[in-house]
Amino acid sequence: MLDKIYIDRLKSGNCDEFDQVLPSSFLDVDEDELSFCGDIKVHGKAYLSGDHLTLQLNASATAQMPCRICNQVTRVTIELKNSCMPVALEEIKGAVFNPNELVREIILAEVPAQTECKGNCPLREELKPFLKEEEEIYFPFKDLEEK
Numbered sequence: 001m002l003d004k005i006y007i008d009r010l011k012s013g014n015c016d017e018f019d020q021v022l023p024s025s026f027l028d029v030d031e032d033e034l035s036f037c038g039d040i041k042v043h044g045k046a047y048l049s050g051d052h053l054t055l056q057l058n059a060s061a062t063a064q065m066p067c068r069i070c071n072q073v074t075r076v077t078i079e080l081k082n083s084c085m086p087v088a089l090e091e092i093k094g095a096v097f098n099p100n101e102l103v104r105e106i107i108l109a110e111v112p113a114q115t116e117c118k119g120n121c122p123l124r125e126e127l128k129p130f131l132k133e134e135e136e137i138y139f140p141f142k143d144l145e146e147k
């Protein structure tokens with residue numbers, strides 16, 4: 001879990017830097033379609049700007065998803081670079097912000113909807129006739145083209 005951020009400590013213009021390695025269980029997703037493995041690295045800083053707390057975040061995680069073509073489990077690297085998240089101070093109760101849920105959501109939002117093994121599934125051509133048949137409807141039949 002990430003450390004809590006104490007707003008009072010940031011009030012004199014200080015920056016709260018964090019650099020943590022978390023287990024993949026931090027993301028709390030373990031399904032057939034999506035799970036995570038290895039470490040999750042999170043580093044960044046928190047500071048106040050006006051009436052907001054801003055988190056500036058770098059993170060990396062490794063997702064495991066089935067290839068959309070051949071269904072083989074494929075690893076996908078999720079990376080966040082200097083993502084900035086403002087949080088309104090009025091939403092922070094007791095002047096202590098627990099960043100875990102927000103960081104979790106931000107990382108999960110970066111997971112692609114689907115993936116393909118090796119970035120380009122070798123079975124793509126082979127399986128093409130069985131994929132999304134409705135796509136073929138938009139193309140004229142070959143013998144019509146020859147007229």
Ligand SMILES: [Zn+2]
Pocket residue numbers: 067068069070071072116117121122123
């Ligand atoms: Zn594949």
